[in-house]
Amino acid sequence: MNQVYITRAAKYLPGNAISNDEMEDYLGYVNDTPSKARALILRNNGIKTRYYALDKNNKPTETNAEITAKAIEKLFDENFTKEDMELLTCGTTSADQIQPSHASMVHGVLKPSHSIEVNTSMGLCNAGMNALQYGFMSVKSGNSNNAVCVGSERFSAWMTADKFNHEAENLKQLEEKPIIAFKREFLRWMLSDGAGTFLLEKQPREGEVNLRIEFIDFFSYAHELEACMYAGCEKQEDGSLKSWAEYSADEWLKQSIFSLKQxxxxxxDFILKKGAQALRASFDKNNLNPDDMDYVLAHISSNYFKDGLREEFAAVGLDFPKEKWFYNLSEVGNIGAASIYIALEELMASGKLKKDEKVLLCIPESGRFAYSCALLTVM
Known part of the structure; x- marks a missing residue:
């Protein structure tokens, strides 16, 4: 089996950084009314700026596939060109269409002169890590000599006011308050657009920051817990999900069936507790010592969870000092499947990493409570 190294990393963030006060200029006003929940949600999540592939007329400027391709193009140089790419593996929550697959669409945007293997991982925050795992296993097994792995999102197009105005109008006709449900509005003020990408190869590159992938672990708790984050369905009283296909087309609009909800x-109740349980299981499985970790990159949806996550980890014997944690949520927002890629790219570009240091990645997914983690060694 081959060793596998992250030899290059890149990111693409569309447009300019958007401040909290500008958000509704891009997303629009539901029912032509400023949100009353926005300030509270932003105060708790601690996000200061984010990126949208939107203009101020609430119109998309780029597709998810185009955002993804622009990140990938930053990997190419004289030592690794578009024509050298053998495997493209993409993870996203917010593909531009149900079919064809996201990776196929990205391949179509990139337009190399040859056929390549493509893989799409769909889901929520772990979709990017699933894509990385596929690339890791392919290079490790010798199935491919290299893999381009990507996490990307274009959430903004899901969050524009027109997607919720039908629901607000329906509530008005029912003589109820025309305010969209908190479970939907909560995520309007959390999510951001962008893409991050890694090049995986069998050998480290001279003169570059190289990270050897030691392992990637996944843990799902769907056998214990019901869905927490979902789209294209509606949650029922018993905790089950009723599919969009079981609703009429009229109900799709009136109930914002395709919106992302939490x-x-x-x-x-569970996101931190189960995250600590999963990481403890990974440390036991791989016989790791928490004192050996030099950097901890944990994807969090809100700065509200920072202290609680440290406490939950410490409660299971994984007490990482504050100075070892690396976050960029406040500056880029929650970019879902792309978040861990973009955080690691920034750390790799920071000049801080030293040979033999250990970098721990931790990614929660609240969909139905799934977690991933990975250990990297600086070469």
Whole structure:
């Protein structure tokens, strides 16, 4: 089996950084009314700026596939060109279409002169790590000599006011308050657009920051817990999900069936606790010592969770000092499947990493509570 190295990393963030006060200029006003929940949600999540592939007329400027391709193109140089690419593996929550697959669409945008293997990982925040795992296993096994792995999102197009105005109008006709449900509005003020990408190869590159992938682990708790974050469905009283296909087309609009929703109570009850349980299991499986970690990159959806995550990790014997944690959420927002890629790219570009240091990646997914983690060694 081959060793596998992250030899290059790149990111693409569309447009300019957008401040909290500008958000509704891009997303629009539901029912022509400023959100009352926005300030509270932003105060708790601690996000200061984010990126949207939108203009101020609420119109998309780029597709997810185009955002992804622009990140990948930054990997190419005289030592690794578009024509050298053998495997493209992409993870996203927010593909531009149900079919064809996201990776096929990205391949079509890139237009290399040859056929390549493509893989798409769909899901939520772990979709990017699933894509990385596929590339890791392919290079490790010798199936491919290199892999371009990507996490990307274009959430903004899901969050524009027109996607919720039908629901608000329906509530008005029912003589109820025309305010969209908190479970939907919560995520309007959390999510951001962008893409991050890694090049995986069998050999490290001279003169570059190289990270050897030691392992990638995944843990799902769907056998214990109901869905917490979902789209294209509606949650029922018994916790089950009713598919969009079981609703009429009229109900799709009136109930914002395709919007991304989150059960915030379930999130608070389990997201940190199960994350600590998963990481403890990974450390036991791989016989790791928490004192050996030099950097901890944990994807979090909100700065609200920072202290709680440290405490939950410490409670299971994984007490990482504050100075070892690396975050960029406040500056780029929550970019879902791309978040861990973009955080690691920034760390690699920072000049801080030294040979033999250990970098731990931790990614929670609140969809139905799934977690991934990975250990990297600086070469």
């Amino acid at each position: 059960d915030t109570k379930l999130l608070g």
